[in-house]
Amino acid sequence: MSEHERRPAPRKAPGMRIATLRALLGRRDYVVYSAGNAVSLIGTWIQAIAFGWTAWSMTESPLWLGVVSAAGLIPTILAGLAGGVLADSLDRLKLTLLTQGASFLLTITLFALYRMEALNIGLLVVFKGLLAGITALSQPARMALVPQLVGPGLIGPAVSFSSMTFNTARFIGPAVAGLILVVWDAGAAFLINALTFLVMAAAILMLRLPKHATRPAARPASEEGVANRLRAGWRHVATHPGALALFLMLVVVVLTVRPVSDFLPALVSRIHGRGVEAVAALTSSLALGSLLGGLWTAGRPLNGMTASTLKAAFLYALCVAAFILTPNFWIGCLILTAAGAFTAVFSISAQTLVQTSTPDAMRGRVMSLWFILVRGGPDLGALLIGLSAARLGLHAAFLGGAALCLGATAWAWFRLSRLTPELEQEAPSR
Numbered sequence: 499m500s501e502h503e504r505r506p507a508p509r510k511a512p513g514m515r516i517a518t519l520r521a522l523l524g525r526r527d528y529v530v531y532s533a534g535n536a537v538s539l540i541g542t543w544i545q546a547i548a549f550g551w552t553a554w555s556m557t558e559s560p561l562w563l564g565v566v567s568a569a570g571l572i573p574t575i576l577a578g579l580a581g582g583v584l585a586d587s588l589d590r591l592k593l594t595l596l597t598q599g600a601s602f603l604l605t606i607t608l609f610a611l612y613r614m615e616a617l618n619i620g621l622l623v624v625f626k627g628l629l630a631g632i633t634a635l636s637q638p639a640r641m642a643l644v645p646q647l648v649g650p651g652l653i654g655p656a657v658s659f660s661s662m663t664f665n666t667a668r669f670i671g672p673a674v675a676g677l678i679l680v681v682w683d684a685g686a687a688f689l690i691n692a693l694t695f696l697v698m699a700a701a702i703l704m705l706r707l708p709k710h711a712t713r714p715a716a717r718p719a720s721e722e723g724v725a726n727r728l729r730a731g732w733r734h735v736a737t738h739p740g741a742l743a744l745f746l747m748l749v750v751v752v753l754t755v756r757p758v759s760d761f762l763p764a765l766v767s768r769i770h771g772r773g774v775e776a777v778a779a780l781t782s783s784l785a786l787g788s789l790l791g792g793l794w795t796a797g798r799p800l801n802g803m804t805a806s807t808l809k810a811a812f813l814y815a816l817c818v819a820a821f822i823l824t825p826n827f828w829i830g831c832l833i834l835t836a837a838g839a840f841t842a843v844f845s846i847s848a849q850t851l852v853q854t855s856t857p858d859a860m861r862g863r864v865m866s867l868w869f870i871l872v873r874g875g876p877d878l879g880a881l882l883i884g885l886s887a888a889r890l891g892l893h894a895a896f897l898g899g900a901a902l903c904l905g906a907t908a909w910a911w912f913r914l915s916r917l918t919p920e921l922e923q924e925a926p927s928r
Contacts, residue, residue: 528647534701541694543671548687554763564884569623570630574874578634582866585639597636598699605692612685638866662792673785676778731863740920750906752875754899755818783831787838795846810843815903851921
């Protein structure tokens with residue numbers, strides 16, 4: 499079977515219907531791992547908002563807010579590439595356990611510095627970069643591990659459910675962070691995130707998988723050496739028409755409209771003249787929308803998912819533009835609820851399509867590239883938006899980004915008939 503030949507997926511296989519959900523919940527190791535992973539991911543996003551709010555409180559500068567957000571860009575790229583190779587070379591559970599321990603130590607140190615009032619904007623940038631690098635090293639293994647926890651018959655549903663967890667946590671975390679900042683402070687957010695790393699480590703230690711189940715498939719001789727393995731992953735994406743199109747769409751989305759959540763402190767202050775309570779309300783709106791979008795996506799079959807992905811990207815960009823143009827705060831909350839739903843549908847559907855259409859032996863490297871864009875792309879996007887806002891203002895920066903996203907989605911829509919058969923079929927397990 500050639501690299502891009504596929505087994506047609508049954509029409510109903512990836513749909514998270516009741517019977518399928520019961521089958522997933524019957525996999526003990528998957529349930530334990532997913533619970534720990536969800537808690538850890540929520541903690542990660544709690545800390546991300548705490549980073550942004552702390553930077554804004556220290557400087558009240560959109561540029562510095564962009565710099566702090568972008569501090570994880572280079573570490574995410576470098577560590578993400580290394581993480582993809584390691585995920586296809588080493589035991590994925592052991593790699594995840596080691597990185598959780600390192601993240602815990604760094605975050606506890608960050609909490610201590612905050613409590614001693616020794617944290618400044620420079621140290622904030624350093625810690626953001628270090629933590630982003632460790633997360634990027636771990637995430638490809640965590641994403642590639644999911645199919646191995648459930649077996650071939652449930653890969654599609656498990657990927658859909660896990661990507662829903664990842665993207666839902668991306669909005670639940672900021673909502674919880676907003677409440678923590680209102681009731682306590684950023685130090686409490688740092689401490690809570692440190693504890694979530696221990697929860698994930700405990701979940702890993704509770705798994706009962708045989709050792710061979712968490713090791714990747716054997717590599718062909720042509721992929722010996724780190725450089726060759728990296729090139730093989732890039733070549734797979736570049737030569738797979740469906741995956742390439744989704745990767746390009748993801749680049750556009752994370753650079754142009756995704757940074758809106760990073761700039762909520764600035765947008766709330768400049769547009770609505772409100773404080774952290776308003777940030778909590780808006781992030782809660784995104785979280786609610788994300789939950790609704792995640793629930794809708796979890797019930798969808800693989801067939802038709804490509805079209806749903808592109809529609810969601812288009813509507814997400816429209817919502818961002820509408821939010822920027824809306825002076826009424828409560829209408830803005832409603833618009834961000836819709837934005838949260840559409841971005842969840844886009845993110846979950848796109849990740850599901852990419853992961854199910856990628857062979858297991860290549861999955862770690864392909865998902866490392868995906869993760870680099872998901873986590874590093876918004877950092878670069880925040881920096882670009884910050885630079886644009888410094889010259890043109892926040893309104894013009896985000897409206898221009900939304901226009902670019904709408905144009906890119908229209909381009910992909912005209913290629914829909916070519917993309918659908920490439921993406922809506924399941925890759926061989928080896």
